Amino acid sequence: MTVQTELANVAPSKLSVNAITKRFRTRGTEVHALDRVSLDIAEGEFVCLLGPSGCGKSTLLNIVAGLDSADEGTIFTDGKLIDGPGRDRMVMFQESALFPWLDVIDNVMFGLKLKPGLTNPERREVAHFYLKLVGLEKFMRANIHELSGGMKQRVALARALAPNPRVLLMDEPFAALDALTREQLYGDLQRIQQQRQKTIVFVTHNVREAVCLGDRVVLFSPHPGRIQEQFKITLPRPRDINSVDLAEHASEITKALKGHMKSDTEVAE
């Protein structure tokens, strides 16, 4: 395998989630995290899972990642059943989860080293390519603690992209960043998505973020976790999170979100 073929875009996957149910038992009480959730995601689609905390959106992401298993239901990528983590699906976490004992480029190379068919100089070249893509090639040899929060998430993005996955799973990756850095990363992520063509599942509780990034926004409701409503976002890209059009879409979704939370409390009363 050469660096060129390794860097070539792989076809993004189709994901199909079929009637996933997941319950957690903690201290005697049972939490119904997901209740027969079904969802089809097309090749190269950017889907945002949106909802209040406890609606099971992160749980679903972890099941797609293969880190957790569902109690019932199945998930297929391109018709293949998911039964564990795989290099075709890379994950980006809320905390960067970068390894502090490695420098920036060795972090990006961690997953690459587990990928057979490449020599080490080739892996280095690949890692370099992705660091350049996220604009951090100058920080190749930096230690993790020397980076700002935004830079850490860029490295984490490079690390997730490096093994050339078909699916990118992102669990509130920008939630801990300041607004300005976040806006920059929205731009970067859209640019990279245009270039690398991944299927992306992005978990967030930020409505505007979801509208800014997603081709589709899937609204979850909690107790038990279910899909409440879906919104197709057809705004042209690249999108600016501060644009008026985007704000209109966002307010529509926010209304739906609030409406549901209200009816939820009424039921509780």
Next chain:
Amino acid sequence: MKRFLSAAAFFATLLIIWEILVRLNIWSPVLVPSPLTVSEYLLGAVRDGTLYDAAIVTLKRLVLGYTFGIVLGLPIGLLTARFKVWQDTLGLLALGLQTLPSVCWVPLALIWFGQTETAMFFVVVMGTLWSMIIATDNGVRSIPPIYARAARTMGSRGLHTWVKVMLPASLPFIVGGMKQGWAFAWRSLMAAEIYVTILSGFGLGHLLHYGRELNAMEQVIGVMFIIVVIGLLADKIMFSPWERFLHRRWGTQGK
């Protein structure tokens, strides 16, 4: 340079105060020898080779027992952190025995192994092993679970995860444990050497012991000085580079 100068000035002052106190003749020179007499002894002992021989004997025992303790303690610590069965058995034993001052192993070692090198080896291993197990165990348990999860998504499994993730992630604890193990081993060995004469080799502890027997205070103080210097050098040579690396990488407070 400035730090070196201030350190040098500090120790020079200590020596001067010592010399002045001796000159004041408050105590008998048999009890408090002057720094000059001590350095004369040291010079003589270096020249006729006794100091060198004793230091080699002691360091050999130390390095042998210490290395063995570390090599054995590290995997056991990993096992106690990973498996409940190990935690409830060897882990508990290590926790208990770690509280036992390692000098307390000397009587047992003497009865079991007699006045032999094996007894010395045993005492040093006991000083190192338990604290190494506990430190490694602690280290592994303090690793944020997200590291292992992230590694799993990138295709890391089983042994690879342990060698490439768990071990380096717990490195700060492991180096701390190695340092503590070294200190315990050093103390227990000195105690053992002072306590028992072993004919297969005279270590620094024996030299110290004979200093007392001969009422040669300059020898006692001289050997004590050498013991301190070796301890300091070990810290600077063996652990400082590691600690500097860890502080730089992890961004923790360092010198």
